[in-house]
Amino acid sequence: MDFSSAFLLALRALGRNKMRSSLTMLGLIIGVGAVIAVIGIGEGAATKAQEQLAALGSNMLFVGSGSVNRYGLHVGSFQTKTLVLADARAIVRECPSVSAAAPGTGTGQQVVYGNENWATQVTGTEPQYFEVRNWPFASGTSFSGDDVTQASTVAVLGDTVRKYLFGSSNPIGETIRIGTLPFKVVGVLTPKGTSPGSGQDQDDVIIAPLTTVQKKLLGQEWLRWIMVSAVSRQASYVAQQQIESLLRDRHKIRSADPDDFVVRNMADMADAAAEQGTIMTVLLTIVASIALLVGGIGIMNIMLVSVTERTREIGVRMAVGATEEDVRLQFLIEALVLGLIGGTIGIIFGVTSSLAVSQGLGWPIRIPAYAIAVATIFAMAIALFFGFYPARRASQLNPIEALRYE
Amino acid sequence: MTTVNSATTTNTVAAVGSSVPLVEVQDLRKNYQLGETEVHALRGVSVRINPGDFVAIMGASGSGKSTFMNILGCLDKPTSGRYLLEGINVAALTKKELARIRNQKIGFVFQGFNLLGRTTALENTELPMLYCRTTKDNRERRAREALAQVGLGDRADHFPSQLSGGQQQRVAVARALVNQPKMLLADEPTGNLDSRTSVEVMEIFQKLNAEGLTIILVTHEPDIAQFAKREIVFRDGQIKRDDVVEIPHVASEVLKTMPRVED
Numbered sequence: 001m002d003f004s005s006a007f008l009l010a011l012r013a014l015g016r017n018k019m020r021s022s023l024t025m026l027g028l029i030i031g032v033g034a035v036i037a038v039i040g041i042g043e044g045a046a047t048k049a050q051e052q053l054a055a056l057g058s059n060m061l062f063v064g065s066g067s068v069n070r071y072g073l074h075v076g077s078f079q080t081k082t083l084v085l086a087d088a089r090a091i092v093r094e095c096p097s098v099s100a101a102a103p104g105t106g107t108g109q110q111v112v113y114g115n116e117n118w119a120t121q122v123t124g125t126e127p128q129y130f131e132v133r134n135w136p137f138a139s140g141t142s143f144s145g146d147d148v149t150q151a152s153t154v155a156v157l158g159d160t161v162r163k164y165l166f167g168s169s170n171p172i173g174e175t176i177r178i179g180t181l182p183f184k185v186v187g188v189l190t191p192k193g194t195s196p197g198s199g200q201d202q203d204d205v206i207i208a209p210l211t212t213v214q215k216k217l218l219g220q221e222w223l224r225w226i227m228v229s230a231v232s233r234q235a236s237y238v239a240q241q242q243i244e245s246l247l248r249d250r251h252k253i254r255s256a257d258p259d260d261f262v263v264r265n266m267a268d269m270a271d272a273a274a275e276q277g278t279i280m281t282v283l284l285t286i287v288a289s290i291a292l293l294v295g296g297i298g299i300m301n302i303m304l305v306s307v308t309e310r311t312r313e314i315g316v317r318m319a320v321g322a323t324e325e326d327v328r329l330q331f332l333i334e335a336l337v338l339g340l341i342g343g344t345i346g347i348i349f350g351v352t353s354s355l356a357v358s359q360g361l362g363w364p365i366r367i368p369a370y371a372i373a374v375a376t377i378f379a380m381a382i383a384l385f386f387g388f389y390p391a392r393r394a395s396q397l398n399p400i401e402a403l404r405y406e
Numbered sequence: 407m408t409t410v411n412s413a414t415t416t417n418t419v420a421a422v423g424s425s426v427p428l429v430e431v432q433d434l435r436k437n438y439q440l441g442e443t444e445v446h447a448l449r450g451v452s453v454r455i456n457p458g459d460f461v462a463i464m465g466a467s468g469s470g471k472s473t474f475m476n477i478l479g480c481l482d483k484p485t486s487g488r489y490l491l492e493g494i495n496v497a498a499l500t501k502k503e504l505a506r507i508r509n510q511k512i513g514f515v516f517q518g519f520n521l522l523g524r525t526t527a528l529e530n531t532e533l534p535m536l537y538c539r540t541t542k543d544n545r546e547r548r549a550r551e552a553l554a555q556v557g558l559g560d561r562a563d564h565f566p567s568q569l570s571g572g573q574q575q576r577v578a579v580a581r582a583l584v585n586q587p588k589m590l591l592a593d594e595p596t597g598n599l600d601s602r603t604s605v606e607v608m609e610i611f612q613k614l615n616a617e618g619l620t621i622i623l624v625t626h627e628p629d630i631a632q633f634a635k636r637e638i639v640f641r642d643g644q645i646k647r648d649d650v651v652e653i654p655h656v657a658s659e660v661l662k663t664m665p666r667v668e669d
Contacts, residue, residue: 005536016524316520319481320534320581321509323502399481403516 003333010334013306021338024302027295028342028382029349032375034288036350039371041357042281044364049277052193053270059233060132061240062264063091063226063247080260081222082251085210088226094246097239099231102129103210105224107217111206112177113165120161122178122206124213125227130189132229140172140187143209151211155183158205159191181216183208236267296382299338303331303390314394315402328395335387336380343379347372426493428588428620429455429478434487436473436643447473448484449643455622457588460615462631462651463624465640472593474640475624479512479591480504492588509537513582517594519574521566527553527577528562534585552580556610572603579610589620596630602664608633609657633657 014021065083088103104125111118123129127142143154155176162171171185183206192202214220230239240263247261307314314327322330351367358365436448448470455461465471476482477489480496489496491511499507508514513534521530531549540548553559556576566574575595582590592611596604604627612633615621623634631637632655639647 005542009536312520313522316522317533317537318505319479319508319514319520321505321537321585323505323537325502326505326537400476403520 006329006333007337009330010337013334014337017306020302024298025338025342025345027298028292028339028379029295029346031288031292031295031382032343032346032379033349033353034291035285035375035378036347036367036371037354037357038281038284038288039374040350040354040365040367041363042277042284043366043368043371044358045280046274046277047366048364049273050270052195053266053273059230059236060266061228061230061236061243062262062266063087063228063243064262064264065222065224066259066261081220082260083223083226083247084221085223087247087250088223090246090250091226091228091243095239095242097230097235097242098228100128100132100229102126102132102227103223103225104129104227105210105213105218105220105222107213109178109206109217111161111165113171113174116165118161118164120158120204120206122155122208122213122217124208124210124217126210129207129227132227135192136190138188138190139170140185143186148209148211151215152209153181153183153212153216154186154208156187156189156207157185158189158203158207160201160203161206162188178206178208179217233267236265240265292378292382295342295379296386299335299383300386300390303335303387304393306334307331307390307394310394311397311402311405314397315399315405318397318399319403324395327397328391331391331394332384332387335383335391338387339380339383342383343376346379347375350375427454427490428457428459428492429453429622430488430490430493431478432488434474434477434484434489436470436477436482437485446643448477448487450487451643451645453638453645453648455589455620457620458615458618460611460621460633460635460654461623462634462637463622463640464626464628464631464637465646466626469640470643471624471640473643475591475593475622478622479514480507505537509534510585511588513579513585513587513590515575515578515582515590515592515595517597519566519571519578519598521574521577521581523566526563526565527558527569527580530566530577531562531580531584533581538585548584549580552584553577555583555614556580570603571599572606575599575603575607576610579607579614583614583619587619589622590614592621592623594624594626596625596627602661602666604630605633605657605660605664609661612657 063083065080085103088101091098091101102125104123106121106123108119109122111120111122126148127145129135130137130142137156138159140156142156143152146152147154155178157165157171165171165176166174171188174185175182176185177183189203189207194200195202208217228239228243230236243263244259248259251260253260317327317330354365354367357363431451431453434448434451435446438445438447451470451474463471463474473482477484480491480499483497487497491507496504496507521527522533528546528549531552532545535545535548550559550562553562556579558573558576558580561569561573561577564573566577569577575598578595579590590611595611596607599607608630611621611623615635621634623630625631632651635651635654637647637649637651638645
């Protein structure tokens with residue numbers, strides 16, 4: 001029997017029992033759909049995480065004032081007073097793998113403009129901060145180095161703050177009140193979205209000169225953090241070691257004592273995020289594979305029932321000249337057609353459900369061509385694998401007994 | 407023994423008049439292992455059947471007639487002995503070659519019709535041609551011809567469930583004829599039919615035989631055996647009797663004497 005008539009025969013045989021055929025395919029549909037959705041969502045999430053980390057700057061390091069053990073009492077992070085401006089200058093001067101460093105501090109403040117008010121974080125830093133964080137301006141400019149020296153009351157707004165205080169009107173040149181002090185708005189930043197680590201809104205911020213925040217808002221001389229950018233991503237690990245030994249030296253920490261600061265490496269965070277994504281994808285793929293496997297067993301089950309039910313038909317076919325190969329081919333193709341149709345519906349189902357997830361939850365979706373190829377090949381392979389035993393059983397029937405079967 | 411060759415025949419038998427018998431069986435034996443005991447289904451059967459013959463095989467159940475038919479039909483192999491079909495030793499063939507012989511040289515008709523359900527008469531008739539090289543058009547043309555031969559040309563698109571028992575058996579005969587076989591093996595073809603329909607099937611058999619087709623028919627009804635030209639009786643795995651039917655009944659004549667029943 002040639003392949004095309006065998007294919008038609010299989011379609012007709014399956015068509016005779018539509019309900020059963022579609023239930024059989026359901027397992028594969030769910031399995032294939034799950035594989036597609038998992039890969040689509042996983043790839044999309046990984047892509048987004050990569051983009052977010054790239055926006056953060058993968059060659060960036062974060063130096064924070066740490067916790068310290070005083071008389072047996074652990075004081076929480078950002079509490080030590082040992083991180084100072086001179087440390088930031090020393091890092092740029094003495095660590096060869098560092099290209100720039102922006103010292104900073106921050107305080108939560110109520111801000112007011114006209115009738116609008118908003119509680120937000122006020123960051124005090126120096127103009128290089130915008131370069132280190134790779135954060136472009138939507139309008140206006142940064143404050144200048146002179147503003148830092150003179151502790152001017154000028155401010156740069158994050159996009160969220162701009163939205164709440166100004167709505168659609170132009171904030172540049174306007175005066176807002178932070179706490180009790182009036183500040184002139186000189187610039188607005190482009191939106192950066194949520195932070196991949198903490199999920200915080202990075203645009204809910206006002207940035208002002210370091211000295212202004214230190215002296216006029218906080219009344220503190222020390223720093224909470226220093227943002228450091230390494231010369232390259234590869235150099236960030238070396239930069240981390242250089243900073244750690246430099247700061248231990250400057251803070252005169254004895255070799256047995258712990259650091260009074262923390263250094264975080266964005267490259268580490270990127271790797272951690274990627275690893276998390278991989279673990280998630282592997283787990284979901286296992287679940288999806290089990291669904292496919294169950295689908296395959298469903299095919300085998302129904303094919304075995306079908307072979308038993310059609311014993312006489314097999315006997316008749318053998319009597320009129322079907323060889324063992326003809327019978328085996330017939331049932332294998334039936335399994336294959338189940339796999340093919342189930343796989344195709346599964347792909348449609350997977351793509352649709354991925355799109356629904358992306359619409360509903362706002363997750364990015366990326367379904368690579370390989371996912372569809374893998375799912376199709378997998379569905380066919382499962383169908384062939386689980387169809388082989390029933391097909392073989394059909395072909396091994398004794399025609400005399402098959403013809404007499406009731 | 408006479409063979410009629412009509413001008414319109416579709417089953418011209420090349421071997422007619424030649425010395426090679428269609429079937430030659432010598433000392434055929436078949437043993438089964440049934441649990442502990444060995445069953446001797448055939449205990450040395452020898453017979454020759456010439457082209458154009460119409461043989462009725464009779465015998466009680468367990469007499470070995472079904473085993474003999476299965477071997478003749480290449481569905482089973484003998485334990486020992488020779489079976490020559492058109493001079494070819496069938497015992498030496500592989501399963502695949504046997505399937506080919508069943509496809510090309512033998513047509514089967516069964517007691518239970520064995521048509522595929524939810525499949526039209528035409529497609530049922532096409533079935534043997536699925537297993538040999540034929541084009542779709544050729545397949546349909548030949549299936550329609552075969553259906554016309556058994557008087558069902560107008561029922562090609564009917565499903566078995568829409569046909570009477572006699573009509574179903576005629577579809578089965580059409581299926582057996584479609585590859586123009588050398589012989590027709592019918593295993594109790596009238597077993598499930600009423601008497602008038604049985605005679606109608608025998609009428610078709612006699613017509614086909616008159617056109618040159620060799621027919622071997624298993625039956626346990628003596629009346630049906632009377633339509634054949636030769637009667638072989640099996641008993642305990644051996645041939646007990648092998649007689650020429652002196653004056654075979656003519657089915658078309660018998661039908662005239664029978665009351666007409668509406669299908």
